[in-house]
Amino acid sequence: MKKAVILLSGGLDSATVLAIARDQGYECYALSLAYGQRHSVELEAADRVAKGLGVVAHKVIQLSLDAFGGSALTDNAIAVPEEQGEGIPVTYVPARNTIFLSLALGWAEVLGARDLFLGVNAVDYSGYPDCRPEFIEAFEALANLATKAGVEGERFTIHAPLINLTKAEIIQQGQRLGVDYGLTISCYQATVDGIACGVCDSCRLRAEGFRVAGVTDPTHYLKRK
Amino acid sequence: MKKAVILLSGGLDSATVLAIARDQGYECYALSLAYGQRHSVELEAADRVAKGLGVVAHKVIQLSLDAFGGSALTDNAIAVPEEQGEGIPVTYVPARNTIFLSLALGWAEVLGARDLFLGVNAVDYSGYPDCRPEFIEAFEALANLATKAGVEGERFTIHAPLINLTKAEIIQQGQRLGVDYGLTISCYQATVDGIACGVCDSCRLRAEGFRVAGVTDPTHYLKRK
Numbered sequence: 001m002k003k004a005v006i007l008l009s010g011g012l013d014s015a016t017v018l019a020i021a022r023d024q025g026y027e028c029y030a031l032s033l034a035y036g037q038r039h040s041v042e043l044e045a046a047d048r049v050a051k052g053l054g055v056v057a058h059k060v061i062q063l064s065l066d067a068f069g070g071s072a073l074t075d076n077a078i079a080v081p082e083e084q085g086e087g088i089p090v091t092y093v094p095a096r097n098t099i100f101l102s103l104a105l106g107w108a109e110v111l112g113a114r115d116l117f118l119g120v121n122a123v124d125y126s127g128y129p130d131c132r133p134e135f136i137e138a139f140e141a142l143a144n145l146a147t148k149a150g151v152e153g154e155r156f157t158i159h160a161p162l163i164n165l166t167k168a169e170i171i172q173q174g175q176r177l178g179v180d181y182g183l184t185i186s187c188y189q190a191t192v193d194g195i196a197c198g199v200c201d202s203c204r205l206r207a208e209g210f211r212v213a214g215v216t217d218p219t220h221y222l223k224r225k
Numbered sequence: 226m227k228k229a230v231i232l233l234s235g236g237l238d239s240a241t242v243l244a245i246a247r248d249q250g251y252e253c254y255a256l257s258l259a260y261g262q263r264h265s266v267e268l269e270a271a272d273r274v275a276k277g278l279g280v281v282a283h284k285v286i287q288l289s290l291d292a293f294g295g296s297a298l299t300d301n302a303i304a305v306p307e308e309q310g311e312g313i314p315v316t317y318v319p320a321r322n323t324i325f326l327s328l329a330l331g332w333a334e335v336l337g338a339r340d341l342f343l344g345v346n347a348v349d350y351s352g353y354p355d356c357r358p359e360f361i362e363a364f365e366a367l368a369n370l371a372t373k374a375g376v377e378g379e380r381f382t383i384h385a386p387l388i389n390l391t392k393a394e395i396i397q398q399g400q401r402l403g404v405d406y407g408l409t410i411s412c413y414q415a416t417v418d419g420i421a422c423g424v425c426d427s428c429r430l431r432a433e434g435f436r437v438a439g440v441t442d443p444t445h446y447l448k449r450k
Contacts, residue, residue: 064287070335088373094334098371102324109319110295129376138367146323151354
């Protein structure tokens with residue numbers, strides 16, 4: 001049975017990715033990051049999702065990215081926007097997916113896993129540069145140069161199975177695979193487990209995804225636009 | 226004055242790189258990682274070197290890589306070799322330079338720095354895959370795809386000024402720039418500040434570098450081969 005490392009945030013996308021990897025027959029190792037995020041309650045959701053989908057192991061790595069700040073998600077002095085804006089929003093965390101994939105790569109090499117999964121999406125997303133296909137391709141090329149396994153002729157593959165799906169398509173795929181979205185949290189400013197603000201970018205994309213998919217949204221939103 | 230982020234381990238190479246960046250006129254921001262390394266006393270050396278070379282800021286980021294293990298440097302159950310072996314040694318930390326550069330990239334983007342410096346070397350080194358020029362080039366390409374700054378047309382440059390130098394040449398260059406190597410620690414298994422084992426790969430390369438350079442080695446070695 002092939003091993004895979006799955007980046008698991010506790011949100012809707014990464015829960016779906018974990019279900020996809022499991023459905024493809026991988027032995028799943030879930031990796032979450034306690035990176036000083038404002039919405040660290042997502043780690044409780046990650047734990048529920050990991051247990052619910054039967055991973056072999058779930059590791060939470062401590063990483064003090066709030067020491068850098070520079071993002072609404074890692075610096076409490078920068079507010080999470082409640083209106084849709086232009087361009088890359090302040091919720092962008094500099095180099096986050098590069099950092100998270102690097103850590104997944106490190107664990108994968110230790111485990112003997114050659115497949116990494118993450119839930120980036122370039123359709124219904126916040127416009128982050130590290131969610132685009134060209135970023136994923138560049139990281140895969142790097143992974144095969146950076147590692148002992150790569151030098152020895154093994155190949156790492158970065159799987160981003162949601163990259164070309166709409167949020168509604170992601171939800172429909174997750175439903176088919178039995179994902180319980182009631183376990184997940186997407187909100188950028190959730191501070192109480194199970195309560196979403198309803199107005200941040202992530203809540204808006206989530207709510208709209210359920211609506212378009214024709215699936216009942218299990219989320220408790222504080223407000224709705 | 227242009228800003229640069231310099232990865233600073235507390236060893237000989239990164240101290241030299243910091244002196245080079247400063248000599249090139251950069252305003253220097255030093256980044257060290259408390260990654261669960263066996264030789265965490267190197268962080269005391271990093272602090273001394275950062276102060277000695279007058280950085281603007283020195284950040285130490287906490288990162289629990291010992292949760293992965295898989296290397297003699299992050300898992301105390303794997304011994305540091307005291308003889309030179311074949312191939313990539315067990316002191317290789319999976320994906321370490323990818324992880325460290327990713328973090329340096331994140332901080333650089335927050336600071337508005339576009340230049341990253343690190344002390345990798347492909348001549349007198351331990352054979353690590355992430356010390357080779359092709360790795361550095363691939364990371365630079367990734368950095369410019371991964372970031373908001375890159376998307377907006379700015380360019381990140383990864384500087385590896387030691388990559389083609391011998392250890393002796395590195396030491397000679399550091400001497401010219403006034404680096405006090407007595408502040409640095411290279412040993413892979415140093416547990417007491419200022420005391421090096423003298424027999425690990427890193428100690429052997431360091432001692433031989435000073436000998437070939439014709440420079441007095443300020444290191445206190447416990448043993449000598």
